[in-house]
Amino acid sequence: MESIWKLGSRGVAEHPSLTEDSEVDVAIIGAGITGLTAALALAEAGQRVMVLEAATVGAGVTGGSTGNLYATLASGQAPLRRKWGDEVAADVVRARAEAVDHIEVTIERLGIECQFKRQPAYRLSTEDRQHARHDLNEELDALVSAGLDAEMAESPGLPFDSWGIRIANQAQFNPLHYVEGLANRLQGEGAVIVQHSPVREVDPGKGIVRTDEASVAAKHIVQATHTPKGINLVQAGMLVSREYAVSAKLRSGEYPEGIIWVLDPFHSLRRYQYGEGEYLMVIGEKHKTGEHHGDHYQKLREYLETHFDVEAFTHGWSAQQYSSPDGLPYIGRMHSHDNLYMATGFAADGLVWGTLAGLIISDQILERDNPWHAHFGARRITPGKSALQYAKENVTVTKHMVKDYLGIEKLETFDGIEPGQARVATVDGEKLAIHRTETGELKVLSAVCPHMKCIVHWNPSESTWDCPCHGSRFDTDGEVIEGPAYHPLAQPEGRA
Numbered sequence: 001m002e003s004i005w006k007l008g009s010r011g012v013a014e015h016p017s018l019t020e021d022s023e024v025d026v027a028i029i030g031a032g033i034t035g036l037t038a039a040l041a042l043a044e045a046g047q048r049v050m051v052l053e054a055a056t057v058g059a060g061v062t063g064g065s066t067g068n069l070y071a072t073l074a075s076g077q078a079p080l081r082r083k084w085g086d087e088v089a090a091d092v093v094r095a096r097a098e099a100v101d102h103i104e105v106t107i108e109r110l111g112i113e114c115q116f117k118r119q120p121a122y123r124l125s126t127e128d129r130q131h132a133r134h135d136l137n138e139e140l141d142a143l144v145s146a147g148l149d150a151e152m153a154e155s156p157g158l159p160f161d162s163w164g165i166r167i168a169n170q171a172q173f174n175p176l177h178y179v180e181g182l183a184n185r186l187q188g189e190g191a192v193i194v195q196h197s198p199v200r201e202v203d204p205g206k207g208i209v210r211t212d213e214a215s216v217a218a219k220h221i222v223q224a225t226h227t228p229k230g231i232n233l234v235q236a237g238m239l240v241s242r243e244y245a246v247s248a249k250l251r252s253g254e255y256p257e258g259i260i261w262v263l264d265p266f267h268s269l270r271r272y273q274y275g276e277g278e279y280l281m282v283i284g285e286k287h288k289t290g291e292h293h294g295d296h297y298q299k300l301r302e303y304l305e306t307h308f309d310v311e312a313f314t315h316g317w318s319a320q321q322y323s324s325p326d327g328l329p330y331i332g333r334m335h336s337h338d339n340l341y342m343a344t345g346f347a348a349d350g351l352v353w354g355t356l357a358g359l360i361i362s363d364q365i366l367e368r369d370n371p372w373h374a375h376f377g378a379r380r381i382t383p384g385k386s387a388l389q390y391a392k393e394n395v396t397v398t399k400h401m402v403k404d405y406l407g408i409e410k411l412e413t414f415d416g417i418e419p420g421q422a423r424v425a426t427v428d429g430e431k432l433a434i435h436r437t438e439t440g441e442l443k444v445l446s447a448v449c450p451h452m453k454c455i456v457h458w459n460p461s462e463s464t465w466d467c468p469c470h471g472s473r474f475d476t477d478g479e480v481i482e483g484p485a486y487h488p489l490a491q492p493e494g495r496a
């Protein structure tokens with residue numbers, strides 16, 4: 001399924017895959033908003049830059065996001081204030097507002113057509129007003145104390161009863177068109193972008209990045225891959241979730257304007273206009289990766305049909321989030337090596353965090369001061385603020401290790417697996433991920449995730465194998481789609 005942002009996508013000028021060894025100042029892995037923001041800042045400062053992308057520009061979560069740009073966090077300003085206090089909560093808002101301004105200025109400077117528009121953001125409750133008042137008052141107080149222009153407001157024309165908070169002067173754009181614009185400009189700056197070139201190994205000691213075909217020698221290596229590849233301590237405390245999106249055209253009624261977060265349960269609504277076409281999208285149905293429950297797309301379609309006069313559904317897509325245990329992202333130099341950088345833990349707010357990360361990392365490489373680095377450093381340790389989530393996520397991993405290894409059914413033959421079905425089973429002592437395509441072709445892979453040896457689970461909404469431990473995901477041929485795994489699911493010898 002395709003995201004709505006592909007509408008009118010002009011793509012990027014042809015970027016071949018990596019076929020020859022080369023040498024640069026900075027190798028950036030990942031052509032999402034983080035990698036391309038860093039690449040542009042570095043290339044404009046005269047660095048020789050190569051961006052290595054496993055798929056295509058923007059094909060990761062950037063191209064599957066909602067395209068909302070805001071200074072607060074979608075999870076709320078009040079929880080952030082409670083955890084970190086007034087000063088850090090206000091700095092988060094200042095840093096993120098600067099990043100939104102940077103996006104606006106970049107769009108203007110480079111003439112990127114990506115429908116950027118300043119818009120208010122709404123946090124709305126549908127519950128009984130008396131009941132919701134306390135939480136909304138606390139949230140409003142936190143927003144105002146962090147310097148945002150916020151007030152209580154009625155629903156912005158939604159066809160159901162809702163009220164809450166309006167935050168002025170946030171923004172929306174088409175995230176895919178934006179990063180395609182950055183990529184096209186990068187070429188003009190002499191940077192190299194290679195697509196369809198998954199990186200399989202990073203050797204920071206030697207300053208080498210390897211794909212299947214060739215190697216790149218670099219003084220600095222940036223893992224702009226949404227989560228660092230390979231095994232890293234930050235993965236132990238990260239909550240990894242998937243979220244789904246559906247868009248529709250309406251037969252009648254208004255398309256609501258602005259960033260709209262409807263609470264209890266959380267749904268994000270957004271209007272998008274491209275050319276003559278108007279669309280309404282809804283995002284929600286969040287669940288832990290690898291722990292799938294029912295048809296999430298269908299539930300979102302039902303949500304829209306309950307509230308709006310839907311004429312037709314047009315798009316459906318999904319994407320992944322990594323939420324850090326202390327609520328702030330990890331950005332910058334990694335523990336292990338001074339020439340290795342990462343950016344992760346963005347939760348649902350990473351278009352803005354990713355922009356900030358690109359700027360912080362490029363400043364670190366260029367040895368320039370950055371006022372925001374201290375709060376979000378990748379080397380920070382915050383046990384008091386993160387212990388609870390660390391403990392929960394480690395219980396999750398242990399639970400899956402034990403349950404999934406011991407609970408696998410044994411199969412003698414694959415005959416019982418019907419077209420469209422998939423199963424994890426032990427066959428002749430091997431743990432296998434077995435899928436029969438709709439046309440009857442049998443695809444058999446190892447069920448053991450190459451990242452840290454957990455057992456993958458079938459995700460029927462997306463026809464993928466998802467690892468419940470740290471979020472690595474694989475297609476039905478075993479190739480890595482996203483997550484920390486470098487390598488595909490193994491092909492067991494002698495099996496179809």
Ligand SMILES: Cc1cc2nc3c(=O)[nH]c(=O)nc-3n(C[C@H](O)[C@H](O)[C@H](O)COP(=O)(O)OP(=O)(O)OC[C@H]3O[C@@H](n4cnc5c(N)ncnc54)[C@H](O)[C@@H]3O)c2cc1C
Nearest residue numbers: 030032033034054060061062065066067068199349350351
């Ligand atoms: C449903 C949903 C909606 C969201 N909406 C918003 C929103 O409205 N506003 C907001 O601020 N945030 C939003 N977010 C979060 C935000 O989209 C992401 O945090 C952000 O786009 C991350 O950008 P990135 O560049 O770090 O990662 P990505 O965009 O995922 O880019 C990483 C790139 O690395 C590549 N890669 C991975 N492994 C390799 C490898 N081995 N070799 C080479 N390349 C590799 C991938 O292919 C990918 O292109 C949303 C998230 C979700 C899940």
